[in-house]
Amino acid sequence: MIKITLPDGSVREFDQNVVTPFEVAGDISKGLQKKSLAAKVEGKVVDMDFPIEKDSELSLLTFEDEDGEDTFRHSSSHIMAQAVKNLFPGTKIAIGPAIKDGFYYDFDSEHVFTPEDLEKIEKEMERIVKEDNKFERKEMPRSEAIKLFQELGEDYKVELINDLPEDAKISIYTDGGFTDLCAGPHLPSTGHVKAFKLLNVAGAYWRGNSDNKMLQRIYGTSFPKKSDLENYLNLLEEAKKRDHRKLGQELGLFTLMDEGPGFPFFLPKGTKVKNLLLQYWREIHERENYVEIETPIILNKKLWETSGHWDHYRDNMYTLKIDEDDYAIKPMNCPGAFMVYRNDLHSYREFPIRLGEIGRVHRHELSGALHGLMRVRAFTQDDAHIFMLPEQIKDEIKNVVNKIDEIYEKFGFKYRIELSTRPEDSMGSDEDWENAEASLKKALEELGKPFTINEGDGAFYGPKIDFKLEDCLGRTWQCGTIQLDFQMPQRFDLTYVGKDNEKHRPITIHTVAFGSIERFIGILIEHFAGAFPVWLAPVQAKILTLTDKHNDYANKVYNELRKAGIRAEVDSRNEKIGFKIREAQLQKVPYMLIIGDKEVENDAVGLRKRGEGDLGALPLGEFKERVLKETQERSL
RNA sequence: GCCCAUAUAGCUCAGGCGGUAGAGUGCCACCUUGGUAAGGUGGAGGUCGGCGGUUCAAGUCCGCUUAUGGGCUCCA
Numbered sequence: 169m170i171k172i173t174l175p176d177g178s179v180r181e182f183d184q185n186v187v188t189p190f191e192v193a194g195d196i197s198k199g200l201q202k203k204s205l206a207a208k209v210e211g212k213v214v215d216m217d218f219p220i221e222k223d224s225e226l227s228l229l230t231f232e233d234e235d236g237e238d239t240f241r242h243s244s245s246h247i248m249a250q251a252v253k254n255l256f257p258g259t260k261i262a263i264g265p266a267i268k269d270g271f272y273y274d275f276d277s278e279h280v281f282t283p284e285d286l287e288k289i290e291k292e293m294e295r296i297v298k299e300d301n302k303f304e305r306k307e308m309p310r311s312e313a314i315k316l317f318q319e320l321g322e323d324y325k326v327e328l329i330n331d332l333p334e335d336a337k338i339s340i341y342t343d344g345g346f347t348d349l350c351a352g353p354h355l356p357s358t359g360h361v362k363a364f365k366l367l368n369v370a371g372a373y374w375r376g377n378s379d380n381k382m383l384q385r386i387y388g389t390s391f392p393k394k395s396d397l398e399n400y401l402n403l404l405e406e407a408k409k410r411d412h413r414k415l416g417q418e419l420g421l422f423t424l425m426d427e428g429p430g431f432p433f434f435l436p437k438g439t440k441v442k443n444l445l446l447q448y449w450r451e452i453h454e455r456e457n458y459v460e461i462e463t464p465i466i467l468n469k470k471l472w473e474t475s476g477h478w479d480h481y482r483d484n485m486y487t488l489k490i491d492e493d494d495y496a497i498k499p500m501n502c503p504g505a506f507m508v509y510r511n512d513l514h515s516y517r518e519f520p521i522r523l524g525e526i527g528r529v530h531r532h533e534l535s536g537a538l539h540g541l542m543r544v545r546a547f548t549q550d551d552a553h554i555f556m557l558p559e560q561i562k563d564e565i566k567n568v569v570n571k572i573d574e575i576y577e578k579f580g581f582k583y584r585i586e587l588s589t590r591p592e593d594s595m596g597s598d599e600d601w602e603n604a605e606a607s608l609k610k611a612l613e614e615l616g617k618p619f620t621i622n623e624g625d626g627a628f629y630g631p632k633i634d635f636k637l638e639d640c641l642g643r644t645w646q647c648g649t650i651q652l653d654f655q656m657p658q659r660f661d662l663t664y665v666g667k668d669n670e671k672h673r674p675i676t677i678h679t680v681a682f683g684s685i686e687r688f689i690g691i692l693i694e695h696f697a698g699a700f701p702v703w704l705a706p707v708q709a710k711i712l713t714l715t716d717k718h719n720d721y722a723n724k725v726y727n728e729l730r731k732a733g734i735r736a737e738v739d740s741r742n743e744k745i746g747f748k749i750r751e752a753q754l755q756k757v758p759y760m761l762i763i764g765d766k767e768v769e770n771d772a773v774g775l776r777k778r779g780e781g782d783l784g785a786l787p788l789g790e791f792k793e794r795v796l797k798e799t800q801e802r803s804l
Numbered sequence: 805g806c807c808c809a810u811a812u813a814g815c816u817c818a819g820g821c822g823g824u825a826g827a828g829u830g831c832c833a834c835c836u837u838g839g840u841a842a843g844g845u846g847g848a849g850g851u852c853g854g855c856g857g858u859u860c861a862a863g864u865c866c867g868c869u870u871a872u873g874g875g876c877u878c879c880a
Contacts, residue, residue: 370875371807684880715837750841
């Protein structure tokens with residue numbers, strides 16, 4: 169007899185020696201049996217026909233569970249690989265995992281896959297799904313597995329097996345005529361994959377290493393129901409409408425030109441948004457006792473040798489000659505800030521010293537990596553360098569984390585924190601790195617902020633806490649960061665005079681809140697779908713005249729608003745009011761002020777709010793107060 | 805940097821098999837003076853991303869190149 173304990177604590181008994189999750193599901197209900205894709209037995213994800221031989225805890229996984237969804241997508245990728253191999257014999261298969269919202273499989277093929285091929289592959293997949301082949305698991309010894317895949321000509325699989333740990337159980341799955349190396353689990357059969365779509369082809373290096381061969385990766389997604397697939401595809405369409413590159417164009421915020429790949433041009437409205445963000449930043453930083461500096465864009469090569477950039481960051485730097493000497497355009501602001509620190513003698517009594525800098529940096533990013541405002545070659549960092557005593561580290565980091573949290577809160581952003589540790593190409597002793605990593609970790613833990621660890625992704629001079637924000641498609645981008653640095657103070661021989669009247673080395677952190685103002689604006693545009701809150705809107709109120717009789721009053725309103733510091737525009741064109749409203753609405757202007765006879769008589773404005781429609785007439789004075797209040801509070 | 809795709813008017817896009825370009829929108833002018841998401845008529849705008857080749861003839865075919873998009877790699 170076997171006792172199965174379910175997640176709700178209930179226990180079911182089976183009068184047999186072996187029971188499968190499929191049988192357990194059937195014992196609960198036929199519906200659940202049909203919906204279940206895989207199971208978790210004693211914490212391990214397994215197939216529905218996994219033999220359970222002893223009393224166990226079991227939970228059934230459906231598409232609603234993350235593991236169930238992954239199983240579903242993973243099986244989908246097998247079906248795609250099978251279809252590709254059927255249609256293009258000789259194709260070698262590499263890896264095909266489930267990913268967020270879908271799956272991919274990497275192929276090595278003489279044939280170059282085209283969008284038309286994707287349709288053919290989908291047709292073949294449909295056929296395989298209709299066959300409803302069972303996914304059958306088989307375990308085998310390493311040598312046998314290697315032999316099998318050698319015979320199949322699957323070199324990548326052989327390489328994968330060779331890299332598995334000595335004691336690893338090697339399992340393969342076969343459905344219909346297709347066999348693949350796979351840890352599993354899989355769906356009971358191919359017939360479950362009712363709705364799928366192949367989305368695009370992309371190049372991808374084998375094992376993500378650019379020294380390896382480039383394979384062809386096909387991305388797709390799949391769902392148990394057709395309607396779910398349609399919903400997802402609609403969501404993608406909707407997301408495209410929020411794309412900051414599209415909105416940036418439509419709203420006249422910024423533009424990119426062939427003449428400056430990766431070097432965005434900010435148009436008047438985009439520049440306004442940028443300046444409003446910087447104004448906010450300056451207010452916060454003044455409140456937090458930062459002082460602002462400005463350091464040169466171009467500095468002598470010697471400085472970059474001192475900082476280590478010349479050795480560790482040279483590939484990303486633009487260099488130039490001035491007279492006979494080598495110079496570089498700064499890719500980071502830190503060396504300049506350290507020079508400012510070194511310009512004076514410092515006492516421990518001054519600490520912490522917080523130097524802020526709105527600094528434009530240039531980095532040579534790979535051409536293929538450029539992406540709208542999100543990845544550019546010139547951007548503005550809202551930088552800060554803090555110099556302090558070792559015992560101030562933890563509190564200072566906490567201050568900075570709280571400050572970044574406050575700023576992101578202002579925009580209603582969800583964010584993720586990652587702690588990045590020592591990369592391969594780095595400077596400094598193991599001990600320094602361990603200390604640095606430990607103090608960052610401790611600060612986060614004491615604040616109770618959840619975070620994940622990103623191994624080997626630190627800066628070359630120290631570990632860092634990264635704040636990541638999402639774009640409209642759920643891609644994450646690093647924005648804020650706090651980087652601890654034990655290296656630069658040594659390299660620049662930074663010192664302070666301590667209580668003991670001796671020279672000591674200060675601790676330094678580098679930190680940004682927005683990160684790159686350009687990237688942050690990109691995220692902002694997508695987050696608000698271009699409809700900025702009143703305080704950030706480049707045009708806060710658009711004055712729309714009914715007829716040209718109303719132009720004088722409209723201009724009076726305009727002048728009064730401008731005098732009060734409200735960003736207004738007048739649309740006195742010879743057009744109907746519906747037309748002007750439509751245009752202002754598409755430009756996502758928060759307030760529209762309709763001016764007709766009624767308004768002129770009562771010294772009022774006909775208020776219409778973006779997203780809310782006609783709000784009726786309001787005395788001009790009241791409207792002014794309302795906007796000023798919202799602007800001052802920076803309300804969402 | 806690598807793989808694939810794309811590049812036509814300010815913007816969004818049409819242009820089967822090669823025969824020197826078209827729509828909508830925007831812009832300008834005129835008519836219309838209209839109360840909450842597109843009023844009407846007319847006009848101006850393009851050496852079809854760039855360079856080279858094939859051809860009597862190239863937006864269309866070929867090569868190279870630049871930029872953009874989707875990824876990989878790398879990073880704020």
